[in-house]
Amino acid sequence: MSKYGKRILAAGMCASMAMGLLTGCSSSNDEVVAKMGDTKLTLGEANFMLRYSQAQTQSYLGAMFGEGTNVFQQDLTGSGQAYGETVKESVLNDLKDMTILEQHMSDYNVELTDEDKAAIEEAAKQFIADNSKDVLKEMSATEETVSRILTLYTIQSKMETAIEADVDTEVSDEEAAQKTIQYAYFTIPETESETEDATEATSADESASETETGTEAVSETETETEATSKSETVAETETEATSETEAASEAASEETSEDTTESETEESAEKKETRETVQGIIDAVQGGETLEDAVKAADESKSLTSYSYGADEETLNENLKNAADALSDGEIASEPVEGENGFYVVQMVSTFDRDATDQKKEEIIKDRKKELYDNKIAEWDTESFDINEKVWDKVTFEEIFTLKQEETESETGTESASEASTDTEGISEAESASETEGVTEAASETESVAEETESEIQSEAE
Template sequence: MEKLGKKGLALLLCAGLGASMLTGCGKKAEAAAMFTYNGEAVDNNVATFLFRLQEASFDTSYGNMFAQYYGSANVWDMDLTGQGSTYGETFKDEFKKTMEKLLVAQDHAADYKITLSDAEEKSIADAADKFIAANSEKTLEDMSATRDVVIKALEMKTIQKKVEDEVGKTADTEVSDEEAAQRKVSYISYTPTTETESESEGLSEAGTEADAQNTTEADSTVTPTASEAETAVETEKSEKTKSAASETEAKAAEASTEAATTEALAESETETESPEMQAARRKYKAMAEEELEKIKDSGREFSEYMDEVSKEKVAGVTASSMTFGKNDSYPASEIIKATNDLEDNTLVDHLVEANNNYYILYVNEKLDKDATESKKKQIIEERKQTAVDDQYTEWEKDVKFETDSDAFGKLTFDRAYTAPASADTEAAAAGTESAGTESYGTEAGAVQGTEAENGQTETAAVEAAEN
């Protein structure tokens, strides 16, 4: 059953495909539409439902992280990037982009002869039924979630994923070993640590364990219910392409990191390093130099020294391995440069200082085949995403997407969510994927009921399966 014809969303107005995404058909909307697309009003119920899902997904994925970092502060009211906008405003700006891309994808589905099969429609309907059954009337009311609205949202997300998959196929998938080459490097790192910091770290770990044990029943958690939509969306298997919604979460995490980094840099510029830390630096550098000379002279395997470090558990001294390429942004450039062009089983003959740490480095493999193959896949996915982003940019030139500030402004951030201790949900929507950590409904998925903290209200989340 074909969902969209060449004329795009206009055909959705009276097509009878569940709840229409757009109001119209000669009837006046009951309230001002938050969004209009090429002059047609977008159904506020569907927009509200998708907004609340995105909000819940953010809180589930990042709520605990922000709570730990910022304490009781409301992240939605905070300027995380120092650009003069609250994160709530940033989030809503990103959601507008999400909605526009969703609508544009529907408009171009017919270009790729994209349809939803009867089996897919049934699976989507089953997922919607489970969603409705899993949540209270209050939850559904808060989300503007009728059965038809949920079905329409899942249909549109599924179509969008199919469109993006087709666009992604235009990307170049040929990646050479040289371009993707990844080396495997083992290391022993020495992070200068004062006695005060060591004691503080021990107390922090003890406190964290106690907090985990004292979690009260008053904290609401997600209670998952099993989805039966396992046969939905039987498209050709494709790698992930990042959804616009996932960009929102990624930018949130990036904003948090940037804020923390800015704060740390400001502190380092205004505070002189203590004599205690200066002494710690000299001590740890000497420890690292002594260990390096011992490794050079012994002829023992580097892994044996790594095992000893793990067993001794000296504060600030750790051992591990990593893979990276010569053009990667991680790890530090000093580490990448020091290991360039070295052959397998080669010890770097000098101590490497990076990010205020001291490193003993050992090249295990000049070309790690598994890591290189993974890098190839990553490069291909990045190319696909670039193709998708570029195509959206081209399509959006011919689109008139408008927002009613007053109507959209009525969507406020008055909910707080807690992530589940364990989510034993069944995989759904076989054959398609949601990108990144933004896992709400790119297609029919596992259904979860979610209660807001402090008993304020309830909402729910639809999670797409990842294959």
């Protein structure tokens, strides 16, 4: 479950918004868009989540692709599908997961407290009070709908916490051990292209071919009588033409060979020069200079890359990794390390980086939690999730609307509105850090959110 847009949806319930009319769905918000067992999801609930997600995503991606660009009508992932359809699928998948979690609350003794219910009710009422009728209509936002979505998010947060409590958080240094290296890569400059060589060789071959063709043309224009009377002459001509053709072919072959040899010589020279540059850096470091200073002295435009890795490393160039693994702390590889089209200079910073190792431990625990959480939902996912495509297809993205931030006055002064976050799943594999915030906490702090956050949604015609 991606917890799509959880932070803004939960923390922004009391936000004041404004938007123009959108081309939305013409169906009744009470229509069933999907169902799982006895649980039915209405179009209003799905549309409410979708429009919040649309505003967040447009605000984030619109700045990247150009103001006024309707990103939901673009194929951003190269799948052949408009991004709006991807978001629609994501929203329904999230609702499906939330429904599953709600159905299994008793498995983990999860319940909504009176405080949870009161916070949800207050946030829903505030949202309705703070927004215009047009906004509420286009978002399918009724007090009941807003309360329902907040309830699902609160249950999801509580269930996630309960499920992940069973994860083993013990990770040994050996399992998470990380090395840290610094390196720079010097690419071998391009030499005369092989395309030009091939073109010249082809021209020579064509010239030889034209000579042969011309000889044949002369022979064919001779009349039968002339051919009979001048057979010996023609034979001699053909012999001479053949000799000329062979000579031309030999010349072309020699020229191609010379070009190839020259190209190889130039490439070898460039490669040798690059190797010597890297070796010079190595010698300078072994003489007492820092790697950074030595690299900058060789090429001002180059910068060092710092990289930490462990036993499961699959990203580094194999030659680079093998060379690094042979080094001790502070040691630099005594020779340039050859890459695909250049040379590396690499130095071992630490064969056991404490900070990087501790960070890796956190990543391992996070991965364990996600795996357990996903597996648990998959285990419970036994009922069919039936989507009414006819109803869902009426929800379109013909208009643009974005989430805007404005500065608001509070008792302590003017504060910037909270930054909108967006889940860019399908474009990027990394999840936004803001999505990890718990909806229960956001709901319980409704009053402070009201003071600090004012979000505005505004429609813009394409």
